[in-house]
Amino acid sequence: MKIDVDLFSDTVTRPTGEMRRFMCDAEVGDEQKLEDPTVNVLCEMVAELLGKEAAVFLPSGTMCNEIALRVHARPGEEVIAHHTAHPIHFETGGPAALAGVNVRAVDGPRGQFDAAAVEAAVRPPSRYAPRSRLVWVEQTSNLGGGSVWPLERIEAVTAVARRHGLATHMDGARLMNAVVASGVAARDYAATFDSAWIDFTKGLGAPVGAALAGSRAFIDEAWRCKQQMGGAMRQAGIIAAGGIWALRHHVKRLAEDHANARRLAEGLARLPGVSLDPGTIDTNIVFFELTGSLTAPAACERMLARGVRMGALGARTIRAVTHLDVDADAIERTLAVARDVFTG
DSSP: OOOSEEOSOGGGOOOOHHHHHHHHTOOOOOGGGTOOHHHHHHHHHHHHHHTOSEEEEESOHHHHHHHHHHHHOOTTOEEEEETTOHHHHSSTTHIIIIIOOEEEEEOOGGGOOOHHHHHHHSOOSOTTSOOEEEEEEESSBTTTTSBOOOHHHHHHHHHHHHHTTOEEEEEETTHHHHHHHHOOOHHHHHTTOSEEEEESSSTTOOSSOEEEEEOHHHHHHHHHHHHHTTOOOSSTHHHHHHHHHHHHHSSTTHHHHHHHHHHHHHHHHTSTTEEOOGGGOOSSEEEEEEOSSOOHHHHHHHHHHTTEEOEEOSSSEEEEEOOTTOOHHHHHHHHHHHHHHHTO
């Protein structure tokens, strides 16, 4: 089936011609021996971007998350995270299987929690309870509709963690979307976290990879986990070059994705049987609810038959994500198909 407009996720992006050529020409070496110059440049760029001492290039954001868990926490200890957090829903039970940690899920609107929620979730010392060890923030929040954590909330949340002696980690899969939407620098968002990472394969449009940053001691331990988990590579500069190109050329253009998401939300909100407040769209993710007889899976199937792909999350919820392969014309095409589907 031909897909004209793919809004299933920003992970479906394809490298541009310029990125492909840059990757093809990348200088390479043995990444495991720290001898790949392109990988080294990318790690230096990410460490500088996030204000950390060092960084490590990894095949995926999921590996960034799981390695961070293993370095920060011991088996039997507990991580405090929002109930929509990526490791809870999309990492195949990795926190339990790979790190042996417990996750204490907390609530809050749009994928975010506040300092009071952290304070309430920290366990008092007890030999009967898991030891609270790590506070986890996802910026932006995927299941929170791409919501941007305000810097003040991040600082308040991490201050509670520090007061209790807990480590802090930021899942920055879409951090650069937050940076572009808010005008707050990446290093300011990352400043109060012990570790943070960014993904190159979502809005930034690279085909492979993510980079995890922290102190030199943290990255030394992260490298041990990377080696053990089969994440170490050889001539990885070819794929790391995609990340370099993305950071140099694809960050500012994220604003286009945000504008397209708002236009999509405004158009969808006018359709019968659709519940959506366009004012909640911070970045490139649009969630909407169906209120009529049509279910989300059925609606997505009908749109797909007309060349537009979105994702059904349950019986009533649909997610659409804009990215560099979706332009303003594609949004208008999507709205035309949606009008056809939702008006019968």
